[in-house]
Structure formats: structure tokens, C-alpha cells
Amino acid sequence: MEKHMVAITYRTIGGQIEVFFFPGPTPEEVVKQYQQLIGTPILPPYWALGFQLCRYGYRNVSEIRDVVERMKSAGIPQDVQFSDIDYLNQYEDFSYNNDSFADLPQFAKDLHNNYSMHLTLIFDPAIEVDYAPMNRAINADAKFIQWPRADLVPTDTQNRYPLIKNTSIMLGKVWPVRNVAFPDFLDTEPKTNNWWINEFMLFHNQVEFDGAWIDMNEPSNFGTKFRNSTTSTEKDDNAPDLECPKVGNDSKWDLPPYETQASFFYGNDGHLEGKTLCMIGKWGRNKYYLYDSKSLYGWAESFATHKAIRNATGKRGISISRSTFPSSGKYAGHWLGDNTARWEDLRSSVIGAQEFNIFGIPYVGSDICGFGQNTTEELCLRWQQMGAFHSFSRNHNDKNMAPQDPTRWTTVAAAARKANLFRYRHLPYLYSLHFKASLFGGTVVRPLFFEFPADDFVHQISYQFLWGSSMLIIPVLESNKTTVDGYLPSTATWYSLYDAGYGQKAPNGNSTFSAPWDSLIPVFLRAGSILPRQTPAQTTVLARKNRFEIVIGLLNDVGNGHSIANGELYWDDGDSIPPADLSTHNFHSFIFSFDATSQNATFIITKTKTATNLPLPALENIEIFGYQWTPDFSTATLNGNSTDITTLSTYNSTSQILNITASGLINLNNGGSTWTFVLANNLPIQTTTHTNGGGSAEKTFTILLGFFILFFVI
The missing domain is CATH 2.60.40.1180 (Golgi alpha-mannosidase II)
Structure with a gap:
């Protein structure tokens, strides 16, 4: 057996390395x-698996209403409508523009009541330091990233703002007109997170949003530079740039002995503080330098927002974070950042979703059709088709680009409708x-x-x-x-x-x-699989009321002429907040097994856990691929009792597809824990070889007897 050696070299300037070995073997x-x-x-709410739509640049609520109506008229399933920072009043968190977005509170209600849809809003961590949320933060003793010493505070900037005039809060510049501060989500006391939660609750009292999109949380900052620099990125005097120490001992945090790869990427003028805060900044109530802990900022905000969205809505909710860290998946999902409308970005998003599943963040997806640059009809169509298979499925683009919702092109609308209907059927x-x-x-x-x-x-x-x-x-x-x-x-x-x-x-x-x-x-x-599915609808709220269906791909000729398949279903209300121990949550779980021979077929449903006060739709359709025998529909029984499936059920001996359909076929609410459906077969039919895409179908199945692979993550 060939052996492969793996060597990893680390060059560090401090800290410690912990190595964990995960033996697998798979x-x-x-x-x-x-x-x-x-x-x-995290377990996302069921609605969060529906299709979602956004763009940066909606001018008003009326424009958003129009796109929701166009999607509905085109028959394209959609569950979530987003609003980017356009809805904010002067880009300030926990506010909305009372002119162009004055109708936002009613729009949120209409989405819920008239469309069976949900609303997700963006929230940045940068808090403008001269308005009510900052005043409440100061009164609550919430903390923000700060300078480690008073002599480093740029008092000329600090003195502009009465609320934080005598503090050491580090001021940055992001979307708001005036300077901003960054909450200390690693506060060793619960005060900062409690303030954040309270702001979500207060704002939800105004606008009944369902999800939170947390962006710019690396943290991202505009215009960071070194003190005494001759360049400036200031747009005006309302928000001076953040300047970091360039000389002396205080400069060591932003000018370490060895430059990082990221610094090299930005050239000779690139330093650690670029596009973010000074590494000398401290948080955790003055316990941690950003230099040591900056990568935790998005994680820490995700942790706080996870609690905030649930406290505000009283439901499960969901948060989507741009910045992540190991274990972020416990609290939030992720989108793959601001991509570009290019074929290479479509390809990289396929890889990115697989990687983030490995990282422990399975609720992930890309900006479908691309965020930057104008997309094309063909690219958008193919991205809609692929993106329907990512857990977080959202079309989103920049305000400087042409709108790219699926209804823009007839072909893309048709492709999105088909792909989304397939997705919703298999949700x-x-x-x-x-x-x-x-x-x-x-x-x-x-x-x-x-x-x-x-x-x-x-x-x-x-x-x-x-x-x-x-x-x-x-x-x-x-x-x-x-x-x-x-x-x-x-x-x-x-x-x-x-x-x-x-x-x-x-x-x-x-x-x-x-x-x-x-x-x-x-x-x-894959043969041997049973997948639960459901008749699709315009939204998940409506689809969940429809009949259950089953699709079975038979693994044929598995010993003694048996054809078998297995599967399972987990089902809860899709919206309630589960306990920390999910196994104690109120949910149904089922195991499906199918076994057929030339004599008969037996389909068994076993309920392994029962939820209370959670009725289920009836299972009314069972579709079976690779069925090699002619069934006798008149012999069907359920739990030993004759059941009529003769009216709607069909069998095609050429395609070998058996479709069993009957109204109320299997009532999963009848109080039992096992349902056994049996159907007798007539004499075996002569099988033929079918082709697909120019190749002949396999009539044999090779059983993989065993394997052992050493796979490790460091």
C-alpha cells in the first residue's frame, strides 16, 4: 500500500498552536x-430553506412590492424578501427611512398575512455614536472596542460627540454619515449583548422582521490609515478617518516583525489595520487586543444576534453572517461574500458551499447571478439552476448594476420556476x-x-x-x-x-x-434510497399543508431476488425555538424501508419519535423506480386491511416506474407507530436494457465490501 507523507510548516511570532486529530475513518x-x-x-427554520431575493439599491417599499408581485405572477416560489441598507435612516442600525421606506412596517405585515412570506433585514455592527441606540448603550454600560490608554484617544474627533466625549471608544467610519463604534461582543459581562438584544426587540416592535443579515463584521471599516499619513479617504469632515499609531512601541500591533500574506496582497502600503480597526484596539472589557482576537468578531456578533433574533421574534429565526470562525455554524448561516457576475465565480461558489459544510456551516450559499458587474441571461439562468441546490438560496446584486431578479428574462423565470419547484418538492x-x-x-x-x-x-x-x-x-x-x-x-x-x-x-x-x-x-x-417529498407551492408555509410524497430508487437483485431501499424523515413545526438538547425537541421522526420480490412488495413506515399537537399531512403518493414486476393493485393492504389504490395508481412495464396514488393513502396521525403497506405482484415481466445519454444502464450492483481511509483535519 502506497504511503503519503504530509508536512506542515508554521512560522509564528507568538501564541500557541493546538492540534486536534480526527481519525474518521470516513x-x-x-x-x-x-x-x-x-x-x-444550527437548525434553520423551514421557511429559510425557501428561495430568497434581495438587491442593494431598492429605492422604496413600492419597488420591493413590485418585485414580489412579479415573482408571484411568474409562479416562481419565493419565501423571503430582503432589504439591504437602503431601508435604514442615514444607514443607522435599528431605524428605517420615514420617507421612502415609511411603509416598511405594513409591508412586513403584508408579507406575512397576504403572501405567507418572511422578511430579512440587514444589520451592521457599526453603531453611529450620536443617536438613541448609542445613548441606550451608554446607559446600559454596554462596551465597545476601545483604545487601551487615554493618551491614544484622538480627542479632536471624540469631542465632536457628547455621548462618548469622555470615553476611550475607538471611532471608525462606515456607512453612517458620522463616526461609528463597534460593540464589544466579547464583553465579559452580559451587558453589551443584553443591550444588542434589547435593540433588536425595540426595532421588531416597529418592523416585524424574521431574519437578520449581519454584514461588515470582520469588522470592516472605511478609511483606516496611519497617523501622520499624507493620504486620506475622508468624504467630508463629518466622520474623520481612524488613524493607527505608526511609530514607537504602540505601532508593533499593526507593524509586526513579519508581514502577513494579506498585507502582501495589498502591496507595500498594506498593513494589518487596512479596511478594519487598529490592532491595538481592545475588547472583552479591555481584556483582549484585536491583534490576538480580531477573527472572533464575526463569531461573537453571530452569538449575540442568534439570541437577539429569537428574543425579538419569539421564534427560531435565522442570522446570516459574512465573517465566520469555527463554531459559527452553531449560531448562524453564511453567504460566500460579495462575488462577481462571472462564470468563474459561479464555479467557485460550488466549491465554497462544499467547503463550508466541512467547516460545520451547512446553511450556506452564494449571491445567485453574481453581486458585482452586470450578469448575463445565460449566466443568471445557470446560477439559478445551481443555486436551487444550496441550503441558503438567494439572488442578490449591487445597486450600480441592472436588476437581476429571475423575472427580468422569460428564460430565467422559467428556469428558476422549474428549479425552485423541484427544490420545494424535495424540501x-x-x-x-x-x-x-x-x-x-x-x-x-x-x-x-x-x-x-x-x-x-x-x-x-x-x-x-x-x-x-x-x-x-x-x-x-x-x-x-x-x-x-x-x-x-x-x-x-x-x-x-x-x-x-x-x-x-x-x-x-x-x-x-x-x-x-x-x-x-x-x-x-442513488439506488437504495427513499426520499420524503411534498407537493410544492408558492411558499413553504403553503407547501407544508400539501400531501406528503415518497420517491424510491430500488437497489435491485440484492440477494435472493430482493430489491430494497431505505430512508427517513424528520419533521417539526419548522418555526419554534428548539431546546439546547435538540433530541428533546417536539418533532416526529420516521424510518422508511421497502423490500420487494417477485411475489410482493412491502413498504414499512416506523415512527421513532412522536411530536405532540403537530398534525401531519397524509402520505398520498409513492413513486418507485426500477420496479421489475407487474403489481396487482387489487391486492393492496395497509396494516392487514384492504385499501383501494386502483383508481389513480399506474405502472409502466417499459420504464419500470410504479406510481401508487390514493387520497388519504397513509394517515400518519392515526396514533400508530408502524404502517405496513403490502402489494402483491403478478408473474415477473421480461426486463430490457434502457439507455440514457448514449450509455446502457447497469443491471448489476457492486457491493463495496469495505474500506478504510485515514482522513484528518488539523
Whole structure:
């Protein structure tokens, strides 16, 4: 066996290094072991798995209403509408513009009551130092990042603001007209976080928002420079630049003995304080230098905002953070930052989502269609198709660019509608993946090598990914393409879940798959899997009322002529705040198993946990791929009692797709813990070889007997 040596070299100027070894042996188990250390990820509310829309540059509420109406008229499922900093009064947190956004409180109510939708608003950490929230902060003894000594305070700037005139608060410059301060979210006392929570509650009393988008929290600052510098980025005299010590002992924090890679990136004039605060700044009630702890700022704000959004709304809510750190996933999701409308950014977002799942932040996605630069019709279409398979699925762009909501192009609207309807139909499966990750750890979107580590070829694949272990997605990531090359691991059997050859076995190995603009991108179901799904609707609130469905991909000829599949479902109210121990939360969980032979098929549902006062829709549709026998619908029984499925159920002997449909087929609220559905078969039919994309379908399944892989994270 070939051995590979790995060497890592660290060059440090202080501190200590702690190394943790996670033995696996599988990659997925490595992530779970890592999350035993940092904590399992947050369970998002169900609505947060719906499609979301935003742009920087909405001029007023009327403009936002118009786009919501256009989306609805186009039949494109949407659950969340965002507003960027446009809604703020002079860009000040916990405010809204009483002119152009005067209707924001009513709009929030209308989203809830008339559209069954939700509202997420942006909140920056930079607090303007001359208005009511700062006054309440001072009165509450909340703390902010500060200078370590009074002699370092630039009193000429500080004296402009009566509220903080005699403090050591470090003043920066961000979006507000006047200077800003940065809350001390590492406050060793609860006062700062309690003030932050209270501000959220006060503002929610004005505008009933549901989610928080926390941006600029590296922390980001405009115009930072060294003292005595001859250059300035000041726009006006209302907010002087922050200046950091350049000479003497105090300069060592921003001018360490060795420059960092980030400093090199910005050239000879790049230093640690660039675009942020002075590294000499202190927080944690004057306990920590930013030099040692700056990377924790976004994490600390996520921790505080997680509590704030739940206290303000009384519901689960969600926070999306730009800056993250190990264990941020316990408190917030993440978007991949301000990208650009380029094909390479579309490709990198596929990788980014997989990486952040490995980092323990599975609720992640990119700015669909690109944030900067004007997107194109084709790029936006392909990004909408791919982005429908990221947990956080949001279209967002810059105000200086043309609007890019899906309704701008007829083709993009059609592609977004198709992709979102597929997503919404399979949300019970996606939600179950998130539920399991929150309960036990692990990933939601994962690389192929997580499931097939013994397949050397998948280690070369970056641009395909999986939902859990059972759904494989191959996005189109290049221009002028109506096909896409993809790889289906040979140690599994795959069924098409998209337009081309729906329900048919797909060829293993490398293939070229059809992917025209008006089709779903190639999506495949792994044989042996049962996925819960639900009839889709315009929003998740409406979809959750629809019937449950099941799709089964049979793993055929597994010993003694059996064909089998297994799956599971986790289901709660989707919105209530779960306890710290999620296992004690009020939720249903089910295990599905299917076993068929030439004589009969048996589908068993076992309830492993029962929620109280949480009724479930009936399971009314079971779709089965790879069914090799002709069923006798008249023989169907449920728990030993005859059940009529003859009216709507169908079987196609050519496609080998069995569709069992009946109103109220399985009532999951009947108080039982096991449902056994049995259907007899007639004589076996002659099977044929089907083709898809030019290759013949496999009729055999190779069982991977075992593997051992050493995979570690440092």
C-alpha cells in the first residue's frame, strides 16, 4: 500500500498552536468528530430553506412590492424578501427611512398575512455614536472596542460627540454619515449583548422582521490609515478617518516583525489595520487586543444576534453572517461574500458551499447571478439552476448594476420556476438532512469523495456535489453549453430525477448529459434510497399543508431476488425555538424501508419519535423506480386491511416506474407507530436494457465490501 507523507510548516511570532486529530475513518465521520469539538450546526427554520431575493439599491417599499408581485405572477416560489441598507435612516442600525421606506412596517405585515412570506433585514455592527441606540448603550454600560490608554484617544474627533466625549471608544467610519463604534461582543459581562438584544426587540416592535443579515463584521471599516499619513479617504469632515499609531512601541500591533500574506496582497502600503480597526484596539472589557482576537468578531456578533433574533421574534429565526470562525455554524448561516457576475465565480461558489459544510456551516450559499458587474441571461439562468441546490438560496446584486431578479428574462423565470419547484418538492429531504446535522453532526451538501472515498476518480471532482448520501447534482458551469460532462460513481446505481430519462437508470462512469436551458440540470437518485417529498407551492408555509410524497430508487437483485431501499424523515413545526438538547425537541421522526420480490412488495413506515399537537399531512403518493414486476393493485393492504389504490395508481412495464396514488393513502396521525403497506405482484415481466445519454444502464450492483481511509483535519 502506497504511503503519503504530509508536512506542515508554521512560522509564528507568538501564541500557541493546538492540534486536534480526527481519525474518521470516513470523511463524513471526520466532520462529525470535528463538530463534537465545535458544536453541531444550527437548525434553520423551514421557511429559510425557501428561495430568497434581495438587491442593494431598492429605492422604496413600492419597488420591493413590485418585485414580489412579479415573482408571484411568474409562479416562481419565493419565501423571503430582503432589504439591504437602503431601508435604514442615514444607514443607522435599528431605524428605517420615514420617507421612502415609511411603509416598511405594513409591508412586513403584508408579507406575512397576504403572501405567507418572511422578511430579512440587514444589520451592521457599526453603531453611529450620536443617536438613541448609542445613548441606550451608554446607559446600559454596554462596551465597545476601545483604545487601551487615554493618551491614544484622538480627542479632536471624540469631542465632536457628547455621548462618548469622555470615553476611550475607538471611532471608525462606515456607512453612517458620522463616526461609528463597534460593540464589544466579547464583553465579559452580559451587558453589551443584553443591550444588542434589547435593540433588536425595540426595532421588531416597529418592523416585524424574521431574519437578520449581519454584514461588515470582520469588522470592516472605511478609511483606516496611519497617523501622520499624507493620504486620506475622508468624504467630508463629518466622520474623520481612524488613524493607527505608526511609530514607537504602540505601532508593533499593526507593524509586526513579519508581514502577513494579506498585507502582501495589498502591496507595500498594506498593513494589518487596512479596511478594519487598529490592532491595538481592545475588547472583552479591555481584556483582549484585536491583534490576538480580531477573527472572533464575526463569531461573537453571530452569538449575540442568534439570541437577539429569537428574543425579538419569539421564534427560531435565522442570522446570516459574512465573517465566520469555527463554531459559527452553531449560531448562524453564511453567504460566500460579495462575488462577481462571472462564470468563474459561479464555479467557485460550488466549491465554497462544499467547503463550508466541512467547516460545520451547512446553511450556506452564494449571491445567485453574481453581486458585482452586470450578469448575463445565460449566466443568471445557470446560477439559478445551481443555486436551487444550496441550503441558503438567494439572488442578490449591487445597486450600480441592472436588476437581476429571475423575472427580468422569460428564460430565467422559467428556469428558476422549474428549479425552485423541484427544490420545494424535495424540501422534506433537505430539511431532514439539516435536522440530522443539528442532532448528530455532519454535512448537508457534500463532495462526492465523502460517499465514495475508495473511488480515486471522485477525488478529482470539484464541480459536482451531493445532497446527503442520496441525491447527486451536476450543474452547468460554462457558457454556450446545452450538455454537461459528469461522473456517476460505479459502486452505486443511479436513477435520473430530471427531465432526461426521468426514473430511468443512468450509466455509470463518465457521460455527457443533456442540459438545455429549459431543463432541470442533471440530478440523480442513488439506488437504495427513499426520499420524503411534498407537493410544492408558492411558499413553504403553503407547501407544508400539501400531501406528503415518497420517491424510491430500488437497489435491485440484492440477494435472493430482493430489491430494497431505505430512508427517513424528520419533521417539526419548522418555526419554534428548539431546546439546547435538540433530541428533546417536539418533532416526529420516521424510518422508511421497502423490500420487494417477485411475489410482493412491502413498504414499512416506523415512527421513532412522536411530536405532540403537530398534525401531519397524509402520505398520498409513492413513486418507485426500477420496479421489475407487474403489481396487482387489487391486492393492496395497509396494516392487514384492504385499501383501494386502483383508481389513480399506474405502472409502466417499459420504464419500470410504479406510481401508487390514493387520497388519504397513509394517515400518519392515526396514533400508530408502524404502517405496513403490502402489494402483491403478478408473474415477473421480461426486463430490457434502457439507455440514457448514449450509455446502457447497469443491471448489476457492486457491493463495496469495505474500506478504510485515514482522513484528518488539523
